[in-house]
Amino acid sequence: MSSAHETAGRLPAEPEKATLxxxxxxxxxxxxxxxxxxxxxxxxxxxxxxxxQVPEGPTANELFNLxxxxxxxxxxxTSSLTSVLAxxxxxxxxxxxxxxxxxxxxxxxxxxxxxxxxxxxxxAHLGHKFASSAFATSFYTLVGFHGAHVLFGVMWxxxxxxxxxxxxxxxxxxxxxxxxxxxxHFIDVVWVFIFTIVYLMGKVG
Amino acid sequence: MAHSHAVKxxxxxxxxxxxxxHKKIGILYLAAGALFFILGGLEAILIRVQLLYPDQELFVxxxxxxxxxxxxxxxxxxxxxxxxxxxxxxxVPLQIGARDVAxxxxxxxxxxxxxxxxxxxxxxxxxxxxxxxxxxxxxxxxxxxxxxxxxDFYVLGLQISGIGTLIGAINFLVTIIxxxxxxxxxxxxxxxxxxxxxxxxxxxxxxPALTVGLVELMFDRIFGGAFFDVAKGGNVVLWQHLFWIFxxxxxxxxxxxxxxxxxxxxxxxxxxxxxxxxxxxFATVLIGFLAFMTWVHHMFTVGLGPIANxxxxxxxxxxxxxxxxxxxxxxxxxxxxxxxFTTANLWAVGFIPSFVIGGMTGVxxxxxxADFQYHDTYFVVGHFxxxxxxxxxxxxxxGAYYWWPKMFGRLLNExxxxxxxxxxxxxxxxxxxxxxxxxxxxxxRRVFTYLPxxxxxxxxxxxxxxxxxxxxxxxIFLINIVVSVSKKYAASADPWDGRTLEWSIPSxxxxxxxxxxxxxxxxxxxxxxxMAGNKGMTPAEPLGPIHMPSPSILPLIMSIGLFIAGFxxxxxxxxxxxxxxxxxxxxxxxxxxxxxxxxxxEKEELEKKGAEA
Numbered sequence: 121m122s123s124a125h126e127t128a129g130r131l132p133a134e135p136e137k138a139t140l141x142x143x144x145x146x147x148x149x150x151x152x153x154x155x156x157x158x159x160x161x162x163x164x165x166x167x168x169x170x171x172x173q174v175p176e177g178p179t180a181n182e183l184f185n186l187x188x189x190x191x192x193x194x195x196x197x198t199s200s201l202t203s204v205l206a207x208x209x210x211x212x213x214x215x216x217x218x219x220x221x222x223x224x225x226x227x228x229x230x231x232x233x234x235x236x237x238x239x240x241x242x243x244a245h246l247g248h249k250f251a252s253s254a255f256a257t258s259f260y261t262l263v264g265f266h267g268a269h270v271l272f273g274v275m276w277x278x279x280x281x282x283x284x285x286x287x288x289x290x291x292x293x294x295x296x297x298x299x300x301x302x303x304x305h306f307i308d309v310v311w312v313f314i315f316t317i318v319y320l321m322g323k324v325g
Numbered sequence: 326m327a328h329s330h331a332v333k334x335x336x337x338x339x340x341x342x343x344x345x346x347h348k349k350i351g352i353l354y355l356a357a358g359a360l361f362f363i364l365g366g367l368e369a370i371l372i373r374v375q376l377l378y379p380d381q382e383l384f385v386x387x388x389x390x391x392x393x394x395x396x397x398x399x400x401x402x403x404x405x406x407x408x409x410x411x412x413x414x415x416x417v418p419l420q421i422g423a424r425d426v427a428x429x430x431x432x433x434x435x436x437x438x439x440x441x442x443x444x445x446x447x448x449x450x451x452x453x454x455x456x457x458x459x460x461x462x463x464x465x466x467x468x469x470x471x472x473x474x475x476x477d478f479y480v481l482g483l484q485i486s487g488i489g490t491l492i493g494a495i496n497f498l499v500t501i502i503x504x505x506x507x508x509x510x511x512x513x514x515x516x517x518x519x520x521x522x523x524x525x526x527x528x529x530x531x532x533p534a535l536t537v538g539l540v541e542l543m544f545d546r547i548f549g550g551a552f553f554d555v556a557k558g559g560n561v562v563l564w565q566h567l568f569w570i571f572x573x574x575x576x577x578x579x580x581x582x583x584x585x586x587x588x589x590x591x592x593x594x595x596x597x598x599x600x601x602x603x604x605x606x607f608a609t610v611l612i613g614f615l616a617f618m619t620w621v622h623h624m625f626t627v628g629l630g631p632i633a634n635x636x637x638x639x640x641x642x643x644x645x646x647x648x649x650x651x652x653x654x655x656x657x658x659x660x661x662x663x664x665x666f667t668t669a670n671l672w673a674v675g676f677i678p679s680f681v682i683g684g685m686t687g688v689x690x691x692x693x694x695a696d697f698q699y700h701d702t703y704f705v706v707g708h709f710x711x712x713x714x715x716x717x718x719x720x721x722x723x724g725a726y727y728w729w730p731k732m733f734g735r736l737l738n739e740x741x742x743x744x745x746x747x748x749x750x751x752x753x754x755x756x757x758x759x760x761x762x763x764x765x766x767x768x769x770r771r772v773f774t775y776l777p778x779x780x781x782x783x784x785x786x787x788x789x790x791x792x793x794x795x796x797x798x799x800x801i802f803l804i805n806i807v808v809s810v811s812k813k814y815a816a817s818a819d820p821w822d823g824r825t826l827e828w829s830i831p832s833x834x835x836x837x838x839x840x841x842x843x844x845x846x847x848x849x850x851x852x853x854x855x856m857a858g859n860k861g862m863t864p865a866e867p868l869g870p871i872h873m874p875s876p877s878i879l880p881l882i883m884s885i886g887l888f889i890a891g892f893x894x895x896x897x898x899x900x901x902x903x904x905x906x907x908x909x910x911x912x913x914x915x916x917x918x919x920x921x922x923x924x925x926x927e928k929e930e931l932e933k934k935g936a937e938a
Contacts, residue, residue: 140503140504143503144427144428144499144503144504147427147498147499147502147503148427148428148431148495148496148498148499151495151498151499151529152495154529154530155491155495155529155530155532155533156533158529158530158531158533158534159533159536159537162533162534162537162538162567162570163537166537166541166552166563166567169560169563170552170558170559170560170563173557173558173559173560174558175556175557175558176557250544250548250549250550251548251549251550251551251557252551252557253551253557253558254551254552254554254557254558254559254560255558256551257544257545257550257551257552257557257559258552261540261541261544261550261552279914279917279918280917283917283918287920292920296917
């Protein structure tokens with residue numbers, strides 16, 4: 121990666137904000153996340169309204185296995201840490217560190233997804249299917265939307281890593297990694313709320 | 326950067342399909358919006374023909390339901406929204422002294438998503454019937470038990486076009502925050518830019534609620550979900566909340582840009598600075614904030630209880646205060662001004678009393694005990710048409726006459742314009758004024774007929790005559806467009822002796838907008854220079870090569886992908902869904918992997934054009 125080091129020598133201090141395109145992209149992405157907050161807020165509101173409506177099938181208390189969810193939570197929160205380490209590597213213009221930590225983030229995201237698919241599969245066996253009750257429909261929609269966001273993030277960051285092998289770290293690729301990091305934090309924060317409102321309140325409330 | 330000249334530039338139809346120029350996208354929005362406006366208008370006239378006499382049997386039952394549903398849905402989502410976006414595209418970058426929007430590619434994508442979503446929705450007429458559950462699509466009526474395939478078209482068509490609207494709003498927010506010319510501080514922005522800014526904020530926070538509502542209705546209808554299925558624990562009032570949390574801000578999303586247009590037009594044609602500029606800005610922000618606090622006034626009769634109704638009643642009435650501030654500011658702007666009654670200003674002056682009537686009936690409806698009487702009657706129909714037609718449509722017509730020369734390089738004919746105004750204005754009041762009284766006499770909305778000799782005959786007859794007159798007015802406008810387009814470029818850069826930056830550049834605006842970014846020295850930037858005796862704006866930079874984004878076909882193909890996936894969902898052909906969404910994702914991948922280096926307009930080319938002009 122000698123070419124990357126040459127590029128790194130010429131990069132400005134915060135390469136993601138060096139161009140107007142980069143600044144536009146970051147601001148636009150923050151606004152997009154604001155819209156995502158409303159999107160998930162609405163999904164949470166629907167879930168809270170319907171979470172005790174279980175005329176048929178298992179209730180939240182019977183269903184949830186907190187130890188498995190705790191493992192998922194641990195994996196996803198760790199991936200947030202690795203994405204921060206990637207952004208810090210970006211600010212040090214350290215391409216290998218950036219790509220390495222982003223790859224770890226992607227792997228942790230994939231592990232989370234595998235656990236979630238297994239979890240859904242198990243629930244379906246226990247009679248908790250998408251159409252079985254309003255609780256089930258709103259559960260799968262909320263948690264499924266989050267899972268789809270994780271899946272999109274995994275695919276997106278993978279393509280970023282692959283294209284950056286060729287392009288190196290530039291003022292064009294830096295904003296892409298920076299907003300991908302923002303995105304990854306956002307889906308982690310959403311998961312914190314899912315863990316609290318769906319799983320903990322499902323066990324206790 | 327000579328290599329960046331290699332980018333292919335298209336001409337003819339391919340130019341329009343691949344354009345990322347905000348001015349061309351603005352024209353596309355206006356053309357598509359006008360098309361849907363005519364469709365929705367024809368549906369309205371058919372509704373009024375059915376109601377011309379009592380006991381008519383032209384469009385009965387289901388057909389009538391489809392007509393009124395499609396009239397409402399088309400007019401709100403496919404006519405008013407794109408027309409507003411058309412003017413925002415055409416004008417906002419020029420008013421802030423920007424060469425382009427922040428995300429030209431996303432801007433094009435927003436248009437194509439809107440257009441293909443609208444197309445999908447309207448194809449329902451030929452594929453098993455249009456949606457028939459009202460534009461509000463309340464379940465259980467909109468559930469699969471009571472409504473056919475039409476509501477699937479509604480859900481998917483609006484979803485696709487809604488994504489387009491959302492990304493369009495993000496584009497305008499970033500453009501206005503990041504791309505203003507030197508000296509163009511927030512409190513020097515023209516009011517149309519301000520209202521576009523607040524409208525984009527409302528879209529950002531309101532549309533995701535609609536997205537989720539539509540997803541839930543779609544999951545219920547297509548995958549057998551239970552959100553609104555009471556037998557499985559679902560809750561139909563949930564839809565009403567989600568719909569109106571989006572739906573009430575939507576009203577302000579539409580009307581705020583119209584307020585902005587009126588502010589520009591009134592100020593220009595009174596030859597005065599807008600009275601109370603800062604209070605105007607503050608009122609806009611306040612209306613935007615209160616827009617999210619009032620959705621329950623659409624649900625007073627649902628039974629949420631006296632406390633909820635009282636709170637939302639007070640919040641609703643509070644909106645009358647900033648709106649009143651605006652009305653008085655327009656009046657005081659005209660006070661003592663040198664008023665010219667051009668067609669644009671006629672629309673603006675006609676707007677003020679018409680909108681005030683709509684606002685007053687709004688305050689009447691905001692009182693829950695009275696609302697129990699008005700609810701679901703023609704009084705409500707009269708009220709919201711005064712706001713949407715007397716407010717939004719009048720504003721859009723004012724904007725059309727005002728900015729036409731800047732967009733197309735030709736003026737619209739003033740004589741035809743005045744015919745257009747008077748036929749439409751009189752037709753509008755004939756149509757909707759009697760509807761208030763029909764409602765007070767108990768005529769329910771959305772019902773396809775009424776009995777004779779109940780006191781409803783005359784009002785309905787007059788209303789239908791008025792609708793035809795509005796149709797005549799629209800035809801005159803179309804003739805005016807044809808007459809204008811058949812002429813050569815003739816408009817000067819500044820035909821109205823304007824005040825804001827868009828009048829400092831040639832008509833039509835060149836593709837780079839400003840050869841040199843202007844230096845803004847105050848509110849009404851161009852007027853300030855005129856008063857200082859300068860011929861034009863002072864440039865903030867030397868003449869140099871201008872970087873332009875490359876045209877791209879990808880936005881259209883991405884939208885076609887989602888269009889195909891929409892059909893897949895509707896007909897449970899999941900292979901089609903995967904293909905459609907796959908097309909969209911592949912386009913996103915291509916966009917990410919291949920960087921757009923753009924191309925440059927060289928200094929020599931700019932100097933040549935400058936010399937010709």
